Amino acid sequence: MNAKKNRQLGGVLVVCLAVVGCGERAAEPSAPATTMNREISLVTPTVGGPSREIPVEEEPARLLEKVELALKDSGVRLVQRGSATDGKWLLGKSLADRNVLVELRPVYPGRSVVKMTVEGGDLLARELLNHLYSRIQERTR
Incomplete structure (x- = not known):
């Protein structure tokens, strides 16, 4: 009896494995789609609001970790x-739900420049920008 159930x-x-394995393959992305995705990834997002810049004597690759910790x-x-x-x-989101963009430009x-932009034009945005400025400045010294 058990042998019959096992069979x-x-x-x-x-049968289930055969049906699942016979499904259609996922479509490969076309050349124009691949080109478009590459171009989209090269676009820097924009954030409207106050910004500040810090000149730093480091390469952007080394700065990245320090800026992430400061954020x-x-x-x-x-x-x-x-x-x-x-x-x-x-690109980050503050506790006050504001977009924060930090750009590291050689x-x-x-030598590099760290540019910080915080969304909004009110006192909260300026305070967040000043706080972020001081944190990044501490980390990059």
Whole structure:
């Protein structure tokens, strides 16, 4: 009796695996779609609001870790990161639900500029920008 149930169960399992394995393959992305995705990834997001810049004597690759830690210290949650033709960027969301954009742009070898922009034009945005400015300045010294 058990042998018959085991054979039936095995047969059902084989049929299920055969049906699942015979499905259509996922479509490969076309060349224009691949090109469009690459171009979209090179675009830096924009945030409207006050901004400040800090000149730093480091490469953007080394700065990235320090800036991420400064964002976490300031209560900004990292949402997205990327790189464009003119440097790297980090997009975050503050505890006050404001977008924060930090751009790391190389000036020349060994020197970079960190540009911070906080969404909004009110006192809260300026205070967050000043706090973030001081945190990044502490980390990059």
